[in-house]
Amino acid sequence: MGSAQSALNFGAGPAKLPREVLEEVQRDFLSYQDSGMSFIEMSHRGKEYTKVNNDAQSIVRELLNVPANYKILFMQGGGTGAFAAVAMNLMGRTGTADYAVTGTWSSKAAKEAAKYGEVRLVYPQHKKSGSIQDQSTWTLNPNASYVYYCDNETVDGVEFPYIPETNGIPLVSDMSSSIMTKKLDISKFGCIVAGAQKNIGPAGVVVVIIREDLLGNSMKCCPSVFDFTYIAKENSVHNTPATFSVYVMERVLQWIKKNGGLEVMENQAREKCGLLYKTMAESKKFYTCPIDENVRSRMNVPFRIGGGDEKLEELFLQEAEKLRMHQLKGHRSVGGIRASLYNAVTLDDVKLLVKFMIEFQATHGPK
Numbered sequence: 001m002g003s004a005q006s007a008l009n010f011g012a013g014p015a016k017l018p019r020e021v022l023e024e025v026q027r028d029f030l031s032y033q034d035s036g037m038s039f040i041e042m043s044h045r046g047k048e049y050t051k052v053n054n055d056a057q058s059i060v061r062e063l064l065n066v067p068a069n070y071k072i073l074f075m076q077g078g079g080t081g082a083f084a085a086v087a088m089n090l091m092g093r094t095g096t097a098d099y100a101v102t103g104t105w106s107s108k109a110a111k112e113a114a115k116y117g118e119v120r121l122v123y124p125q126h127k128k129s130g131s132i133q134d135q136s137t138w139t140l141n142p143n144a145s146y147v148y149y150c151d152n153e154t155v156d157g158v159e160f161p162y163i164p165e166t167n168g169i170p171l172v173s174d175m176s177s178s179i180m181t182k183k184l185d186i187s188k189f190g191c192i193v194a195g196a197q198k199n200i201g202p203a204g205v206v207v208v209i210i211r212e213d214l215l216g217n218s219m220k221c222c223p224s225v226f227d228f229t230y231i232a233k234e235n236s237v238h239n240t241p242a243t244f245s246v247y248v249m250e251r252v253l254q255w256i257k258k259n260g261g262l263e264v265m266e267n268q269a270r271e272k273c274g275l276l277y278k279t280m281a282e283s284k285k286f287y288t289c290p291i292d293e294n295v296r297s298r299m300n301v302p303f304r305i306g307g308g309d310e311k312l313e314e315l316f317l318q319e320a321e322k323l324r325m326h327q328l329k330g331h332r333s334v335g336g337i338r339a340s341l342y343n344a345v346t347l348d349d350v351k352l353l354v355k356f357m358i359e360f361q362a363t364h365g366p367k
């Protein structure tokens, strides 16, 4: 708890990972399982990586209860690469796809996909940030190859409180900042993509969960490293994978299992974000959250201070740094403060942040 060795990290990504896992990785770094070699020096076709690759797939399958007719892939190119990969793999069937644009990342995904086919927005470009339009206002194209949404908008701080209904059209979701933070019915999805560096590992690996019947439709232009069908066939070792990232991710996922799995992560997430939202509600508008209450993210909590007083916010960040609370600055596109509360951020970390917020208000708030 705020010890000399470890800072409080509220970063949005790359983000805090469980210290226990970092220590384990450090212990094994120079000599992986007494081999005298580091894991990062080992062949991706050797028995050590083969085991890690298979174990990582198994633990993803176990934690999320992924049905047998879904493949689990590990790819590179980040979340942004996945925006293009989704379109190149899945849009070819009808040449058109539906996108729900609810913030920065889904907007980028829609722009990227438009290079490969017709992108339709399920409702006119949303004007009010901090909201998600009710599904009754969406218009779905029955001819769409898929319907796309971003489950949790990391920059904007909005999270879907439901899984969209698509009348049988494959549903695709970017879960980069919410995967492994709640239980999910995978059978409702055609495809899920998630960059690891927000919640489950280091940067460098993207987890793709895809229903088997959607494979085999990639466009001719699709590079083989982005081709879900190839990657599935080659068990995610089509070329050299990000071996170290997959290894650390596997360790993080085991840590989640050891700590009670997704049910526990989900309960902790509610409790942690609840503390922050409550502090704001009780602050007499000194702290304000610009997000509609029903879609407030459990993972990324943006807020403003003193009605958006930039000097006060800068002071808040400086004083937080002195207390070793790091990476609280809001995304450059929205400003203000953002606290990210991924699985490795503890309830005690959040309590310390709340204590600081209350003290800061007592000192700098209106008297």
Ligand SMILES: *Cc1c(COP(=O)(O)O)cnc(C)c1O
Pocket (backbone or CB within 6 Å): 013, 077, 078, 079, 080, 081, 105, 150, 152, 153, 154, 155, 174, 175, 176, 177, 195, 198
């Ligand atoms: C961070 C993030 C991305 C982009 O990931 P990169 O790996 O930086 O390309 C995409 N979607 C969401 C929801 C994210 O949080």
